[in-house]
Amino acid sequence: MLDKKRELLVVDNLKMxxxxxxxxxxxxxxxxxxxxxxxxxxxxxEVLGLVGESGxxxxxxxxxxxxxxEPTEGKIFYKGTDILSLTRxxxxxxxxxxxxxxxxxxxxxxxxxxxxxTIGEPLKVNKVKGDIDKKVKTLMKEVGLLEEFYNxxxxxxxxxxxQRIGVARALALDPTLIVCDEPVSALDVSIQAQIIxxxxxxQEKFQLTYLFISHDMSVVKHMCDRVAxxxxxxxxxxxxxxxxxxxxxxxxxxxxxxxxxxxxPDKKKEQEAAMGDVPSSIDLPPGCRFQSRCKECKDVCKFVxxxxxxxxxxxxxxxxxxxxx
Amino acid sequence: xxxxxxxxxDLKTFFQVEEGLxxxxxxxxxxxxxxxxxxIVGESxxxxxxxxxSILRLIQEPPGKISSGEILYQGKDLLxxxxxxxxxxxxxxxxMIFQEPMSSLNPVxxxxxxxxxxxxxxxxxxxxxxxxxxxxxxxxxxxxNPEKCMKNYPHQLSGGMRQRIMIAIALACKPKIxxxxxxxxxxxxxxxxxxxxxxxxxxxxxxxxxIIITHDLGVVAQLAENIMIMYAGRAVEFGDARSIFKIPxxxxxxxxxxxxxxxxxxxxRLKIIEGTVPSPFDLPKGCKFSTRCKYIMKVCRExxxxxxxxxxxxxxxxxxxxxxxxxxx
Numbered sequence: 001m002l003d004k005k006r007e008l009l010v011v012d013n014l015k016m017x018x019x020x021x022x023x024x025x026x027x028x029x030x031x032x033x034x035x036x037x038x039x040x041x042x043x044x045x046e047v048l049g050l051v052g053e054s055g056x057x058x059x060x061x062x063x064x065x066x067x068x069x070e071p072t073e074g075k076i077f078y079k080g081t082d083i084l085s086l087t088r089x090x091x092x093x094x095x096x097x098x099x100x101x102x103x104x105x106x107x108x109x110x111x112x113x114x115x116x117x118t119i120g121e122p123l124k125v126n127k128v129k130g131d132i133d134k135k136v137k138t139l140m141k142e143v144g145l146l147e148e149f150y151n152x153x154x155x156x157x158x159x160x161x162x163q164r165i166g167v168a169r170a171l172a173l174d175p176t177l178i179v180c181d182e183p184v185s186a187l188d189v190s191i192q193a194q195i196i197x198x199x200x201x202x203q204e205k206f207q208l209t210y211l212f213i214s215h216d217m218s219v220v221k222h223m224c225d226r227v228a229x230x231x232x233x234x235x236x237x238x239x240x241x242x243x244x245x246x247x248x249x250x251x252x253x254x255x256x257x258x259x260x261x262x263x264x265p266d267k268k269k270e271q272e273a274a275m276g277d278v279p280s281s282i283d284l285p286p287g288c289r290f291q292s293r294c295k296e297c298k299d300v301c302k303f304v305x306x307x308x309x310x311x312x313x314x315x316x317x318x319x320x321x322x323x324x325x
Numbered sequence: 326x327x328x329x330x331x332x333x334x335d336l337k338t339f340f341q342v343e344e345g346l347x348x349x350x351x352x353x354x355x356x357x358x359x360x361x362x363x364x365i366v367g368e369s370x371x372x373x374x375x376x377x378x379s380i381l382r383l384i385q386e387p388p389g390k391i392s393s394g395e396i397l398y399q400g401k402d403l404l405x406x407x408x409x410x411x412x413x414x415x416x417x418x419x420x421m422i423f424q425e426p427m428s429s430l431n432p433v434x435x436x437x438x439x440x441x442x443x444x445x446x447x448x449x450x451x452x453x454x455x456x457x458x459x460x461x462x463x464x465x466x467x468x469x470n471p472e473k474c475m476k477n478y479p480h481q482l483s484g485g486m487r488q489r490i491m492i493a494i495a496l497a498c499k500p501k502i503x504x505x506x507x508x509x510x511x512x513x514x515x516x517x518x519x520x521x522x523x524x525x526x527x528x529x530x531x532x533x534x535x536i537i538i539t540h541d542l543g544v545v546a547q548l549a550e551n552i553m554i555m556y557a558g559r560a561v562e563f564g565d566a567r568s569i570f571k572i573p574x575x576x577x578x579x580x581x582x583x584x585x586x587x588x589x590x591x592x593x594r595l596k597i598i599e600g601t602v603p604s605p606f607d608l609p610k611g612c613k614f615s616t617r618c619k620y621i622m623k624v625c626r627e628x629x630x631x632x633x634x635x636x637x638x639x640x641x642x643x644x645x646x647x648x649x650x651x652x653x654x
Binding site for chain 2: 053054158159160161188189190191192193194196197200215217218219221222245255256257258259260261262263264265266267268278293
């Protein structure tokens with residue numbers, strides 16, 4: 001059972017506020033609350049999906065975990081250590097175990113480095129002993145790249161192959177946790193499937209844990225064990241995959257699941273869309289963040305934000321509909 | 326059969342680039358009837374967008390050139406029209422929604438001006454009249470407070486709103502054909518479903534025929550009546566949506582349908598199409614899909630199959646079906 005599993009990463013009330021300037025000189029400072037107090041746990045060996053629409057803060061969350069950004073507030077514990085309190089130097093040891101695969105296979109590779117060098121760089125930086133060339137070639141084989149590619153440059157590769165390079169680079173230091181930020185969304189359909197299968201194989205082989213960030217619910221359903229849904233910087237629902245897809249609780253999760261076009265002409269559904277646009281994360285309304293698009297919006301939703309409550313074991317929802325008080 | 330409004334015959338478009346000649350579209354045939362929704366499906370580089378741009382003669386020349394073929398719109402060959410005559414059709418009778426709502430609107434003009442411009446140019450109406458109609462259109466695409474929206478610049482709108490404005494511009498002159506090139510790819514799912522619903526509603530209201538270009542098979546299944554699948558510049562399969570999803574004929578279509586994770590199915594592993602799309606400079610000699618096909622035969626490597634018609638108005642470009650019309654249901 002999941003609850004007996006060991007906690008690998010615990011995120012506690014994490015916040016990331018970016019300063020933005022208002023209109024005009026001398027205007028008041030405003031904050032874009034990209035991530036606004038999220039807490040969750042990743043267990044060893046699982047795939048946790050993090051879904052939400054653009055601008056909801058899912059990529060920012062990923063970057064915070066690998067410390068590419070320093071949060072405004074909050075704590076991240078990796079195997080019990082508070083990694084945010086460490087200095088950069090102390091953190092390096094942990095950073096080896098937490099790697100990231102980026103969304104865009106075109107801009108995340110250095111165009112002036114051969115792929116051998118790109119994959120080998122983390123090994124060099126971390127002063128790994130042994131034959132680096134040999135290790136790089138093993139890694140390349142692992143992700144389905146030919147050894148001959150060693151001296152080639154990124155522009156010579158297709159999107160799918162570049163993403164394989166990105167995967168190999170993330171694997172170089174034998175990580176435990178990999179933050180995958182939309183690893184397949186920039187790829188063509190037939191290539192997507194190849195990369196998804198590759199990632200699943202690698203997970204099994206090296207017993208990896210993934211935080212899988214995506215906006216594609218079908219891919220998330222295929223890959224993940226548990227799924228967290230984000231809306232405007234907050235988690236609105238978190239549950240085991242089957243529970244979330246079969247009995248979604250939060251109105252936003254329901255809308256999200258209903259909006260997915262099913263690839264079957266016999267299952268045409270009346271497109272039941274959430275009308276209205278997403279409010280800006282600079283000027284958030286008081287109360288629930290989803291109120292402007294919610295069909296079940298009550299008076300209380302407009303004033304006080306609901307808490308994230310565990311309504312049954314392992315199923316968390318942030319909505320007054322499930323607030324028994 | 327219903328009236329055919331657009332007939333494309335043996336369309337060929339190439340681009341002369343530094344590295345050599347790229348034949349982006351090579352032999353595309355299809356018919357579009359009044360009020361029909363046709364989806365053109367394919368991966369990047371398959372020539373689907375170039376097909377659309379060729380229909381509107383928006384291929385920049387050089388480096389591009391439509392080298393042969395016919396595009397018959399209500400019987401007239403668009404490729405033989407003068408530039409002026411073409412301009413009268415483009416944006417008026419045939420209009421297009423482009424892929425990126427961020428970059429296809431002009432950032433220095435207000436939304437209202439960009440919508441009214443189309444009508445002022447094509448219908449020679451006054452500015453005032455055009456503005457009144459623009460407000461109607463903004464209302465039609467479901468944007469609240471249209472008067473305020475008229476005065477907005479594109480950067481003040483969200484992605485979904487910008488895409489609606491694109492649709493409003495495309496529909497301004499009540500076109501007979503609307504070409505939508507990946508209209509929802511840049512959008513979030515909840516916004517995507519709003520836009521798709523909007524397109525369907527408008528189609529029913531205005532009797533427009535739609536060509537939707539996409540790689541998202543979910544969108545295709547929800548929207549299209551007929552589907553054309555493209556691979557490496559060629560049309561490889563055509564048929565009505567239901568039959569294609571049920572019994573895909575071409576091995577590529579079959580692979581494509583198998584490779585997508587489905588929300589209502591639990592599979593341990595995805596079935597994949599091996600390999601990658603061949604480079605346009607280095608296409609295989611015979612069938613262009615032969616390098617990735619699991620049913621490959623000797624003939625596939627040597628000769629390219631014809632695009633042949635089968636029964637039930639289906640078409641396929643594959644050796645598996647040559648001389649075997651009766652075996653296909």
